[in-house]
Amino acid sequence: MAILFLVGLTIFAALSFGVFKSGRDGGSKENERNLMIASQVIQFGIEAGKRVEKLQADGVALSRINFDPAAAEDDETALFSPAGGGMIYEEPMGTGRYMAAWKVLDVSDARDGFLVSGLGSDAAVRGREVVMYFEGLEPAICSQMRKGWGLDPEIPVQEVxxxxxHRAAIRAGANATTFYATPGRAFSCFRNGRKGPYIYYQALAIQ
Structure with a gap:
């Protein structure tokens, strides 16, 4: 886990440089706005992953971590609690007309859950990831993120x-419980269906 988020922070630094450079080169205020939003979104996700890692190191089982932003201040199992992960909740930026909020797909159930293709074991139950995501990212920001990562700015579409x-975990593949549009990436963005919303996600724990 520590290696995962060290790599994540490195990629984040590369993203910031890449998007910032493209914004400066174009002299566009919109590009600079997109940089600010991309930085906020990505940094929040990476920080959440580090805090989840800390909770696990403190002895909180992954299946017991409370991801409720309104958790009690004395809840030692909660990500967003001073007594637990100590994370301060922030609404995601760059969501256009959507009233977006971060949501977490956890592993609190014995069998239900979601996977990110190409990360961990990809097995139906033991390979479930903890994923934080939101729907409604502006497509221009997703494209800018992809440029910063050195990828094709065309946004991939998750056809299924x-x-x-529907949370019954299925082995990783082109199915409704797998983030498969951007395989092998701990955090990324894509379109959920041909006419669906754009999603940004961050894997908080990989199994």
Missing amino acids: KLDFD
Whole structure:
């Protein structure tokens, strides 16, 4: 886990440089706005992953971590609690007309959950990831992120839409419980279905 988020921070630094450079080169205020938003979104996700790692190091089982932003201040199992992970919740930026909020797909159930293709074991139950995500990212910001990562700015589409109401874990693949549009990436963005919203996600724990 420590290696994962060290790599994540390195990629974040590269992203900031890449997007900042493209913004400066173009002299566009919109590009600089996109840089600010991309930085906020990515940094928040990476920081959440580090705090989850800390909770686990403190002896809190992954299945017991409380991801409720309104958790009690004395809840030692909560990510967003001074007594637990100590994380301060922030609404995601760059969501256009959507009233977006960060959501977490956890592993509190014995079998339900989601996977990120190409990370961890990809097995149906033991390979479930803890994933934080939000819907409604502006496509221009997703494209700018991809440029900063050195990728094609064209946003990938997940043809089989993620179904967040259906949590029965299936082995990683082109199915409704796998983030498969951007395989092998601990954090990224894509379109959920041909006409669906744009999603940004961060894997907080990989199994």
